Amino acid sequence: MLPPFTSAIAANRFGLGARPGDLMRIGSDPVGWLEAQLEGTPPAVVGEGLRSSGDVIAQSLDLRREIRAARRSAQMAGGGDEAAVQAALKLPQLYRPLYMAEATARFRQATTTDRPFLERITQFWTNHFAVSVDKVAVLGVAGAMEREAIRPRVLGNFGDLLLAVEQHPAMLLYLDNYISVGPHSRAAEFLEGRNAKRHLGINENLAREIMELHTLGVGGGYTQADVTAFAEVITGWSIAGDEPNLLARLSGRSGSGELADRERGKFLFRPELHEPGTKVLLGKHYRQEGIAQGEAVLSGFAAKPATARFIATKLCRHFIADDPSPAVVDRVAHAFSSSRGDLPTVYRALLSAPEAWAQPLSKYKTPTDYIVSTFRGLDLPVGDGRGSIAAFEAMGQRTYSPGSPAGWPDRGDDWNGASALMKRIEWADAVGQRVGGRRDAGELAPQLLGQTLSASTRTAISRAASGAQAVTLLLAAPEFMRR
């Protein structure tokens, strides 16, 4: 027998915030409502101006070539690099509208979807495999990574999701792996033989973050030697681009150094950059050659108990409480391991845990949660996205910009600062002013908050000086700040 606030938990904590009528639809079967959202293919996100990452990166390569040419001619002209500066600005000019289109499409999807649980799951994975657009190189492709690598696989197997993300150009750009070179690779040895000035070697950024943040977790029992070995394993995981003649020659590809257009900008394994030989990781020997070695290691990581536990802890923290009980983490981790990473099985384990339904309002909303739930609850139009995207930034959670590969933090204390609360209240006030009397907060409050609506909030709304103020009070209410 579930307590009466479970429909509000389903819509607000597992979903992205109730829309008017949702709680009625959920009724007495919150688990059924959520599980139904796990059926069928995940919907694709569509929107104006969205482009594939390969397309965007291919265009950026053209621009880079123009920039190099402009720089060269500026140098030859002696000083006066105004033209070169203008050329360099072309990359952000390419990326910025793409970023806006992606952020807007994502926001529209969140505010309008009928499968908000699935959408929250998607957001969870995007944050788990975070890239951050404060690195300009991914500004134009962060959204594409979510659409291409993550969305289609959130109802599949964790191992497949992991592989798709780690081979996505946005991730390879963000964590520098596309230029990581094995010290004994053909490319490095060739240069060594010519006593070239340029020094080629590994960059362990992606390797470390895969182990620490994507799979095993920081206590997952690996050492620096494992990180270094793994970095060698994934040397050559790169992006097809303009082929310097050297690489083209070493790889035996076309002598002109050009790749077919359909390949440029996409994931490319470059054997000439790959560190050859058997690698030892976590005590296991990997004798595969080439790309298969990295794929074997990743699937090994996906199967480790440490990974199951790490993912389960994060899921429980996100969907249940800041400090989930060990019992519920065990249960979800067990579901992960015993199903070999079958994600719907893992989600169902979350839903079937009694802890998930015991306590309403156990999570403080992030700014994204707050803005999205407001738009859903008040049925606000996303429009061209500009105003609403700015709100994310003002409240400290600019879309696709967590600032680090760890993603956004997921505990109340990370979001409930005094200044952060003030920003939220000020925004709630601006929303109230904007919708004015066109929304009836008194009627909406029980529809959005259900049994979690408190008597004091109900009274405050009913005594508000204006319709606008009533909306502000609803949005500022303690129960709307949480989920």
Added chain:
Amino acid sequence: METYGRRQFIKSGALALGATLVTSRVAFARADSGTKSRFVFVILRGALDGLAAVPPYGDRDYAGLRRDLALHAPAVLPLNDLLGLHPSCAFLHDCYTSRELVVFHAVASPYRERSHFDGQDVLENGNVRPHAVQTGWLNRALASMHAPHGPERERGVALGQNIPLVMRGPAAVTSWSPSKLAALDDDTLQRIADLYASDPLLAKRLADALAADEIAVSAQSMAAGMVKTSTASADSHGDASNSAQEAALLAKRAKSGAHYVEVVNAAAGFLRREDGPQVAVFDTTGWDTHANEGSAAGQLAGRLAALDSGLRTLKEQLGPVWANTAVVLATEFGRTAAINGTRGTDHGTGAAAFLLGGAVQGGRVVADWPGLSARALYQGRDLQPTLDLRSVLKGVLQEHLRVPFDAVENSVFPDSRNAKAVKGLIRT
């Protein structure tokens, strides 16, 4: 670096000062309980490359490890024959010359792995392990200090929307960040405050926000009256950049400089108030230079220039309060001694840290330089740490904020007995 006698040179100064301090401190303890002292803690998130910010240009192994990213005389701003400051750090070098800066090198927290996030956790929680506690050392230090007379007030302020771990804990602290939206009308605000009456967390946060706004508004209006030139210096270094991409970063750099100005103005506004918080914290990001780090010019140079100019603004804005101020800049760990395959550096161990301010007994380097030979490197790859960052922080807390010895040893930095406080860091 035997010719240098580095151990003696660096340590003798500190020891001699420590001796004088023992006597003077007794006298001071009563006259000044430390309430005039101001402390700013700046977290450099992402692992600042100490071997670029404070290049050991006199170390014979340095140039080989850093290859064409190595910094050399005369570009390096010299501290001594071994160490110098990055060319972007003109203000820090001025502080060094005017004896208001101590540079620490080969310094590290007790954390010895290479995760940013755990490293930052240890940097902030003051324990030997990540996630050991949910409070920060600076907050615990504030909590152990005698509360000033009169009504309970905020002891510290975090410049940002939320409070970082280092400032979380039992002592009352607040956060502040600039707002772009119009102010709420008082009636709505009052109703929201009433709504929070039965919600202790939100009630507290709202009250804190209102109090902080009041201080910050007056600070900003004061700052607006002063002539500001500090963003200009963000671009004055990094001689004639010949890279167009670098040039394109200028706009971004100026923006980050401007960001510091706003944060720093607000911090100064809080700290200038006689009844305001004694401690301010803010953090900076973008130090995780895995690729194309740059050298005298480039990515890291731009960030250092912006930080340097932000610190200059802080000094200007604090005015006379600068004389009572100590600022610590610290990062979670250093970066690899050698450059990696992508003209950057990976996560390392030993790092650099800075202590500056009018209250600082500066003009010194405190570093037991371990060298950069293959055998001297930690795990064959990183600068070997020879100084515990807690030793620096303990020294500052005791001498500057007058945090009692017992509290520093027990509640602020538990399990730190082997990290003895560095003495003589603060003017007496």
